[in-house]
Amino acid sequence: MHIKPIILSSIFLFTASFYANAQVEDTAEGNDDLMAMLESESAKPVREYTTATFKTTRIANGHSIENTAKGVLDFRINHRFGLLHSGVKDFFGLDGATTRIGFDYGITDWLMIGMGRSSFMKEYDGFAKVRLLRQRDGGGMPFSLSYVGAISVQTMDKPAYIPDSVEYYFSNRLAYVNQLLIARKFSNAFSLQLMPTHVHYNLVNFKNEPNDVVALGIGGRVKLSNRISLTAEWYYQIEGTKRFVEGQPNVMTKNPLTIGFDIETGGHVFQLLFSNSTAISERNLVGQTVNDWGDGDIHFGFNISRVFTVVKPKGFENSRNKIW
Amino acid sequence: MIAVLIICSTAVSGYAQKYMTRTGKVTFFSSTPVENIEAFNNEVSGVVDAKSGDVAFIVPIKSFKFEKALMQEHFNENYMESDKYPKADFKGKISNVGDINFAKDGTYNTRLQGKLTIHGVTKDVTLPGSVTVKGNSVTANSKFNVKTADYGIKIPSVAENKIAKQIEVTVNTILNQK
Numbered sequence: 001m002h003i004k005p006i007i008l009s010s011i012f013l014f015t016a017s018f019y020a021n022a023q024v025e026d027t028a029e030g031n032d033d034l035m036a037m038l039e040s041e042s043a044k045p046v047r048e049y050t051t052a053t054f055k056t057t058r059i060a061n062g063h064s065i066e067n068t069a070k071g072v073l074d075f076r077i078n079h080r081f082g083l084l085h086s087g088v089k090d091f092f093g094l095d096g097a098t099t100r101i102g103f104d105y106g107i108t109d110w111l112m113i114g115m116g117r118s119s120f121m122k123e124y125d126g127f128a129k130v131r132l133l134r135q136r137d138g139g140g141m142p143f144s145l146s147y148v149g150a151i152s153v154q155t156m157d158k159p160a161y162i163p164d165s166v167e168y169y170f171s172n173r174l175a176y177v178n179q180l181l182i183a184r185k186f187s188n189a190f191s192l193q194l195m196p197t198h199v200h201y202n203l204v205n206f207k208n209e210p211n212d213v214v215a216l217g218i219g220g221r222v223k224l225s226n227r228i229s230l231t232a233e234w235y236y237q238i239e240g241t242k243r244f245v246e247g248q249p250n251v252m253t254k255n256p257l258t259i260g261f262d263i264e265t266g267g268h269v270f271q272l273l274f275s276n277s278t279a280i281s282e283r284n285l286v287g288q289t290v291n292d293w294g295d296g297d298i299h300f301g302f303n304i305s306r307v308f309t310v311v312k313p314k315g316f317e318n319s320r321n322k323i324w
Numbered sequence: 325m326i327a328v329l330i331i332c333s334t335a336v337s338g339y340a341q342k343y344m345t346r347t348g349k350v351t352f353f354s355s356t357p358v359e360n361i362e363a364f365n366n367e368v369s370g371v372v373d374a375k376s377g378d379v380a381f382i383v384p385i386k387s388f389k390f391e392k393a394l395m396q397e398h399f400n401e402n403y404m405e406s407d408k409y410p411k412a413d414f415k416g417k418i419s420n421v422g423d424i425n426f427a428k429d430g431t432y433n434t435r436l437q438g439k440l441t442i443h444g445v446t447k448d449v450t451l452p453g454s455v456t457v458k459g460n461s462v463t464a465n466s467k468f469n470v471k472t473a474d475y476g477i478k479i480p481s482v483a484e485n486k487i488a489k490q491i492e493v494t495v496n497t498i499l500n501q502k
Contacts, residue, residue, distance in 0.1 A: 034342075034371045034380035035415055048386060052401050069393030188407045226402040227480070264402075265482045267394065309392050315364060316391045320353055322360040 050135040053144065053185040054193075056305050057104060057112070057129075059219040059233045060260035060273045061285050065144045065183035065193060067129060068106035068114075071311030076102045076116070078280045080301035083291070100280040105310070120279040125152035127177070135184060143184040150177035152283045161205055161247060172203040177282040189223040197235065199287045206249050213287035214238045215255075221262070229262040231271075235286050245290045256289040271303040341374040341426065341501070343462050348497035350383055352470075354488040361395065361487070363388040372455075372462065372499055377421025379436060381495075383412040403477050404443055412442040416451075424455055431456045436466065442475040453495070460501040467494050 054064035057074065068074045082096035102116025102125075110131040117124050127150035135144045152175050158168040176199070183193035195217030204211055219233030234257045245251040260273030276291040277284065278299055291297030348368030354361045367387040372379050385406040390396035400406040416438015418424070424432045436451040453466030469490045472479060479487050 032415070034373060034378050035382070035413070037342075037344075038369045038371055038380055038382050051386075052397055072393055226405075264398070266398075266486065307392075307394050312391055313389070313393075315389065319364075319391060320355075320360050320362045321391045324358060 047136045047138050047140050050137050050144070050185050053135070053183050053191045054221055054231075055229055055262040055264060056269045056271070056303075058271070058303060059193065059221070060231050060258040060271055060303075061256065061275060061277060061280060062195060062217060062219065062233055062235070062258075062282060063129060063146075063148050063179065063181060064219070065146055065181050067109065067131060067146070068104045068112045068307070070106045070109045071309060071313065072106045073308045073310045074104040074114075075306045075308070076100075076104065077304045078102070078301065079303075080120075080275070080278055080280060080299050082299065084274075084298045084300055085296050098278055098280070116281070118280055120284060121154040122156050123152050123154045123279075123281060123283070125150060125281045125283070127151075143182055146181040146183075148177065148179040148181065148282075150179075150282055151175075152177075152281055159205075159246075174202045175283045176200045177286075179282065190221070192218070192220045194218055195233075195235070197282065197286050199283060201243070201283075201287070204243060205246055206244055209244050209249075210241050212241060213243060214241045215286050217286070227264045231258075231260045231262060231273075233258050237287065243287050251290075253287060254289045254292050256285050257293055267306060269303075269305045271305075273301050273303070274298050275301060343372045343374065343499035344502040345370050345497055345499045348381070348495070348499070351494040351496070352388070353492040353494070355492070356486055356488050359486045361390070363390045363396075363399070365389070368495075368497065370464070370497060370499060371502075372418070372464065374421075374424075374426040377418035379414070379416050379418060379438065381414040385410055385412060403472075403479070409442075409444045412440075414438055414440050414449075414451075416449075418455075424457070426457055426462070429458050440470075442470065443477050445475040447474060461498050463496070463498050465496050467492065469493070 054066050056064065057066045057068055058064055078100040080098045098118065098120040100116045100118040102114055104112055104114035106112045112129050113127065115124070115126040127148055129146055129148045131144070131146050133141055133143070133145040135141050153173050155173065162168055178198045180196050181193060183191060185191045197215045197217055199213045201211050215235045215237045217233060217235040219231070221229050221231045223229045234255060236255050237253070242252045245253060254276060256275060256277040258273050258275035258277065260271050263270045263272065276293050276297055276299070277289040278291065279285055279288070291299070346369045347366055348370045350365045350368045352363055365383060365388045368381060368383050370379070370381040385404045386400060388396070388399065390399065416436050419435045419437050424434070432455050434453045434455050436453055438449065439446050440449045451466050451468045453464065456463040456465070470493055471490050472487070473489065
C-alpha cells in the first residue's frame with residue numbers, strides 16, 4: 001500500500017495549484033488577463049480551409065484549384081491573338097484572334113460546372129470541377145486535390161483528310177479530358193500546382209497516331225503585389241503519347257507553355273498572357289499545340305472574368321448591401 | 325476530487341463575475357453613393373469583468389461573411405491582409421463601471437476607453453455604448469466609426485468610390501456569466 005499516499009498527495013498538490021491559479025486570476029488587475037483568457041479559450045488550433053491559392057479558376061490557360069463560389073456565375077471572355085512576329089501587316093497578330101466565351105457556375109462550394117464556345121475549330125465544351133481534398137491552414141491537410149472532367153465537340157465541316165466515301169460521324173467530333181489538380185499554397189505569395197492530364201480523341205489523323213495523350217502539367221503563381229501576380233504553366237506530354245500536327249505525320253505537337261499576369265480590379269480579374277497555344281480548351285491546349293516558343297511562335301492573349309452573385313448566401317436577406 | 329474541482333470552480337466564477345461570449349456579433353457597414361457593403365461576423369469572443377470594468381474583445385478577420393464571395397476574398401487578401409493580421413482586438417475599460425448594477429436588470433449607458441487594434445495598428449479610442457443586464461447575461465451594444473486610413477488600410481483609386489473612408493462598426497452581443 002505505497003500507492004495511496006502518492007495519489008492522495010498528488011490530488012492535494014493538484015487542487016492546491018488550482019487554487020493558486022484561481023487566486024491569481026481573481027486578484028490580478030488589467031485586461032491582459034482577460035485577453036489571455038480569451039486566447040486560451042480559443043487556443044484550439046484554427047484549421048480553416050486555405051483560400052486564394054490562385055486568383056481565379058484558371059492559372060492562365062488551364063484550370064487552377066479554385067472553384068467558383070456557391071451561387072456565383074462567372075462570365076468569361078478569352079482572347080488569343082495571332083503570332084506576335086506576324087508583323088505590321090497583321091498588326092502583330094491582333095488581326096487574327098480566336099475567342100472563347102463561356103459561363104461557369106458554382107452549384108456548391110465543392111462542385112462547379114461550365115460551358116463555352118470557342119471560335120477555334122468551332123468548338124463547344126463543357127466541364128465539371130469537383131473538390132476532393134482541401135488544404136487547411138494551421139496543419140492537417142497539406143494540399144488540395146480536385147478533379148476536372150471535360151467533353152468537347154468540334155463542329156467544323158468534315159476534315160479534308162477524310163475521303164468523301166467515309167462518313168464523318170458525330171462521335172468523331174468528340175474528345176474527353178480527365179485531369180487531377182494537386183495544389184499547395186506554400187505562402188501568401190507562392191502557390192504551386194501539378195496537373196496529371198489525360199485527353200482522349202475519338203478521331204485522329206493517322207493510323208499510328210495515338211488517340212490518348214497523357215501529360216503532366218505544372219503551374220504556379222508568384223504574387224508581385226496584393227493585386228498583381230505572375231503565373232506560369234507548362235504541360236509536358238509523355239513521349240509516345242504525342243499527337244502529330246494535322247496532315248504532317250512526321251511533325252509532333254509541342255508542349256504548351258504559358259506565362260501570364262493576373263490583374264485584379266474589384267469585380268474583374270484580367271489575365272494577360274503569352275503562350276505558344278492558339279486555342280483555349282484543354283483538348284487543343286494540352287494535345288494539339290503546334291507552335292513553338294523556340295521559333296518565336298508566341299501568341300498574346302487575355303482572359304476577362306466578371307462574377308455575378310446569382311443566389312444570395314444565407315443570412316443576407318435583411319442586409320444593407322446595395323448597388324445603385 | 326471531482327467534487328472538489330466543481331466546488332472550487334463555481335466558487336471562482338461566482339466571485340470573479342465575468343461575462344463571456346465566443347459567438348459575439350460584429351457588423352461593419354460601408355456606405356457610398358455607388359455601393360453599400362455590409363459584412364457580418366458571428367465568431368467574436370469577448371469578456372467583461374463586472375468588478376473592474378475591464379473589457380476585451382477579439383475579432384477573427386476571416387470570419388467576416390460577405391454577400392459576394394469575391395469581395396470577401398479581396399477583403400482578406402488586399403485590404404485586411406488577414407494572413408498577416410488574423411485578428412482585430414479591443415482592450416479597454418468601462419470608465420463608468422460604477423454606474424452599472426449587474427445585479428439589477430436594466431439598460432445602462434457606458435463609455436469604453438481603450439486600445440483598438442486593426443490591421444496591426446493600435447489606436448487609443450473612446451467608444452460609446454450600452455449594457456443591458458438581464459438575469460445572468462448582459463447584452464453589449466456599441467456603434468462607432470473607423471477610418472480606414474487611420475489603420476493603414478490602403479484603398480486603391482479604382483475602388484475609392486465604392487469603399488467609404490469611414491466604416492461604421494456595430495457590436496451587438498450577448499455575454500453570459502462565466
